[in-house]
Amino acid sequence: GEDVEQSLFLSVREGDSSVINCTYTDSSSTYLYWYKQEPGAGLQLLTYIFSNMDMKQDQRLTVLLNKKDKHLSLRIADTQTGDSAIYFCAESRMDSSYKLIFGSGTRLLVRP
């Protein structure tokens, strides 16, 4: 199947770390992406990881990829109220002619 799955909702306290998880099904995935969507806005690219890597760090963001389990996670350190948004993971595949397959999004709520 084509499904990319994410949990629907995550609530954390300001200053804590957030971990958003994603599972995908296609082992031919080349790149995996994390996008952020604020209310009423488009998607903002946060970070991406190539499928032959297992970790990528970019300031407060850490992406972990477990290719064997087809599991991707996004860790946000020192989560701030401005991080409240919907986070989408997406995969691109070698056989998909530039198409991205998106998960349904995880809504992150950061409590003061």
Add this chain to the structure above:
Amino acid sequence: DGGITQSPKYLFRKEGQNVTLSCEQNLNHDAMYWYRQDPGQGLRLIYYSQIVNDFQKGDIAEGYSVSREKKESFPLTVTSAQKNPTAFYLCASSARTEKETQYFGPGTRLLVL
């Protein structure tokens, strides 16, 4: 500034009417895409174009049409055949590189009167 613009931000459609959503990019990207987003759901691909004068159907193309006469423009028409058009429409573009990172516009919300 380089980027992707979509207009209008809000669009109202009457029954039986065709409406056209605009998407323009000045990133010199070859590929452009249209997605539909419904509440609580991910993005579904409507149409995409990898090069001028060529486009392909995505997963939910019925009731929609597109054109790609210029590299920077990829307008989407929501026809009267689309029976449930109320949604948030997102346009994206990417360079035709191995990385294929897609960059998104701010979206157009379409509402039916």
